[in-house]
Structure formats: C-alpha cells, structure tokens
Amino acid sequence: MDEINELLIPENTLLAAVENDTVIGWGGILPKYNGNVFELHPLVVRIDRRNQGIGRAIVAALEDSARMQGGLTIHVAADDEKGNGETSLANVDMYDDLPGKIKSFSPGSHQSGFYIKLGYKIIGVMPDANGVGKPDIYLGKSLR
Numbered sequence: 573m574d575e576i577n578e579l580l581i582p583e584n585t586l587l588a589a590v591e592n593d594t595v596i597g598w599g600g601i602l603p604k605y606n607g608n609v610f611e612l613h614p615l616v617v618r619i620d621r622r623n624q625g626i627g628r629a630i631v632a633a634l635e636d637s638a639r640m641q642g643g644l645t646i647h648v649a650a651d652d653e654k655g656n657g658e659t660s661l662a663n664v665d666m667y668d669d670l671p672g673k674i675k676s677f678s679p680g681s682h683q684s685g686f687y688i689k690l691g692y693k694i695i696g697v698m699p700d701a702n703g704v705g706k707p708d709i710y711l712g713k714s715l716r
C-alpha cells in the first residue's frame with residue numbers, strides 16, 4: 573500500500589505567504605517531463621490583498637524552487653472561461669493564423685496579463701478547452 577500511496581501523491585511543492593499567522597496567498601508547482609518542466613498550479617492571493625506584489629513574490633519563490641529542483645521551464649495553464657471571454661483569444665478561429673493571433677494577443681482583465689508582466693510568454697493554446705470559444709492559454713518561462 574505504501575507504494576500505491578507514493579504513486580498517488582504528486583511530488584508537488586506548495587508555498588504560502590503568511591502574515592500574522594494568516595495565509596494571504598499560496599501557490600504550487602508540479603514536476604512534469606522527468607522534472608525538466610514544472611507546472612505552476614494553483615496560485616491565489618486573498619482578494620483584499622491583491623495588487624500588492626504578493627502574487628509576484630509567490631511566483632518568484634516557486635520559480636526559485638523549480639530551478640533548484642532542476643527545472644528548465646515553468647508553465648501555467650490559464651483558462652479564458654468567463655462570460656464571453658476576457659482575452660483576444662476567446663471566440664476566434666484558432667485554426668486560422670494562430671501565430672498572428674498570439675502575436676497580437678491582448679489579455680484584457682484576464683490573469684494572463686499578470687503572467688506576461690512576470691515575463692511569461694504564450695507557448696500554446698487549447699481551443700474550446702472550456703466550451704465553444706473558451707480556450708486554455710499556456711504561458712511559459714525559461715528557468716535557464
């Protein structure tokens with residue numbers, strides 16, 4: 573049974589931002605591709621503490637951890653799933669000039685704008701991942 577447990581428990585790293593014994597944000601990374609790549613998931617900052625640099629600090633700490641564990645790339649999957657879509661990749665034909673659409677990408681209010689500020693670039697898109705016209709947007713950054 574121990575071995576099954578070991579297989580079921582992912583080798584993830586979770587970090588929390590704590591203030592006065594209270595968690596105000598937290599995030600995690602999960603190794604993929606034999607540890608060459610780390611997926612950043614989840615990430616959240618308490619709603620009343622957003623836009624104060626806490627998310628940036630958690631991501632920087634997660635990147636350091638991934639790098640120390642031998643990661644070469646870190647990536648995040650950011651769903652554009654709300655309403656009619658927040659980004660310029662919502663409700664468009666992904667099979668028509670996707671490179672052009674990525675080049676002229678506009679995040680609107682979507683969290684991809686946060687990752688772009690932190691140096692992440694769009695490295696892929698999954699069309700209709702969350703329903704018709706609602707893509708999942710993959711953003712990545714080199715740890716090398």
Ligand SMILES: CC(C)(COP(=O)(O)OP(=O)(O)OC[C@H]1O[C@@H](n2cnc3c(N)ncnc32)[C@H](O)[C@@H]1OP(=O)(O)O)[C@@H](O)C(=O)NCCC(=O)NCCS
Binds near residue numbers: 621
């Ligand atoms: C996304 C999230 C983690 C950002 O955390 P945060 O603590 O508010 O971010 P920071 O204050 O560290 O922001 C760093 C920079 O990104 C900018 N930024 C933050 N959110 C942004 C957004 N949605 N779009 C564009 N830029 C954004 C900030 O203005 C800041 O820019 P500056 O350095 O020029 O001042 C937070 O908004 C959150 O918890 N959202 C809900 C959960 C979520 O979407 N998680 C991500 C799942 S993929």
